[in-house]
Amino acid sequence: MKKFLTALLIASFVLAGGAVEAKSLWVDNGYTSLYSDKKARNVGDILTIVINESTTQTASKSRSNSKSGSLNVGAGTGIFDFIKAFSANGSDSFEADGSATDTSRYSGQITVTVVEVLPNDNLIVEGTQSIWQNRDEHKITLRGTIRRDDVTINNTVPSTRVADASIRFDGKGPLNAKQRQGILTQLFNFMF
Numbered sequence: 230m231k232k233f234l235t236a237l238l239i240a241s242f243v244l245a246g247g248a249v250e251a252k253s254l255w256v257d258n259g260y261t262s263l264y265s266d267k268k269a270r271n272v273g274d275i276l277t278i279v280i281n282e283s284t285t286q287t288a289s290k291s292r293s294n295s296k297s298g299s300l301n302v303g304a305g306t307g308i309f310d311f312i313k314a315f316s317a318n319g320s321d322s323f324e325a326d327g328s329a330t331d332t333s334r335y336s337g338q339i340t341v342t343v344v345e346v347l348p349n350d351n352l353i354v355e356g357t358q359s360i361w362q363n364r365d366e367h368k369i370t371l372r373g374t375i376r377r378d379d380v381t382i383n384n385t386v387p388s389t390r391v392a393d394a395s396i397r398f399d400g401k402g403p404l405n406a407k408q409r410q411g412i413l414t415q416l417f418n419f420m421f
Contacts, residue, residue, distance in 0.1 A: 268380045269352065274343045276354065276380060278371055280388040280396065283334040295322035335398065338385075339369050350377050354391075370397040 269276040297320035304314040341356030355372040373391035380386055388394065 268377070268382070268384050269343050269354075270346075270377060270380075272343050272346055275340055275384075276343070277338050277340045277383075277385045278354070278356075278388055278391060279385050280335055280337045280339065280369075280371075282336075282388055282396070284332070286331045287328070288330075289328040290326070292323070292325045294324075296320065335396070337369065339371050341371055347374070351375065351392075352377065366400060368397075368399045370399070371395070 297318075299316070299318045301316040339356055339358045341354040343352045344355050345353040347353065352375050353373075354375060356370075358369045360367045371388075371391075371394070373394035375386050375391055379390040388396065
C-alpha cells in the first residue's frame with residue numbers, strides 16, 4: 230500500500246505540470262535584495278521633505294537732492310519806469326535715509342509623492358499637507374525636483390536639496406481672514 234501511495238503521489242505531480250513556483254504576498258517593485266534600502270525611486274513612492282528655510286532681506290536707501298536759483302531784475306526805463314530794481318534768491322533741499330530688514334524662517338516636514346521619474350533618474354515630487362486648528366486651516370504645498378542621491382537612508386530630503394522648489398504656506402479661516410486688509414482699505418491703497 231505504501232508503494233501504491235508513493236506512485237500515486239509521483240504521478241499526480243507529473244500530470245499537474247511538474248513545476249511549482251512560490252509567489253510572494255508583497256510586490257517588491259524592483260527591490261531584489263533583502264538588504265537593499267527602501268528609498269523612494271518609482272512613481273507613487275513617498276518620501277519626506279524636511280523644510281528648513283530662512284530668508285533675510287535688507288534694504289538701505291539714501292536720497293539727497295538740492296537746487297538753488299537767483300533772479301536779478303534791473304529798474305525799468307521809459308514806459309516801464311514803474312518797475313523798481315529787485316533781486317530774489319531761493320533754494321530747496323531734500324534729504325531722506327531709510328532702512329528695512331525682513332527675516333523669515335520656515336521649518337517643518339511634509340510627505341510628498343513621486344509623480345514622475347525623469348530620464349536622468351531625477352524625481353519630480355509634489356504633495357500637500359493640511360492642518361486644521363480651531364476652524365483655521367494651515368496648508369503647505371510643495372513641488373520640486375530631487376536627485377535620487379539626495380534621498381537619505383531615512384527616506385528624507387532636506388528642502389535645500391529640492392531644485393525648482395515651490396513651497397507655499399496658505400491659510401484660511403476666521404483668524405487668517407482678520408489678518409487681511411478690508412476692501413475699503415485695499416481700495417484706498419490702490420487709489421493712493
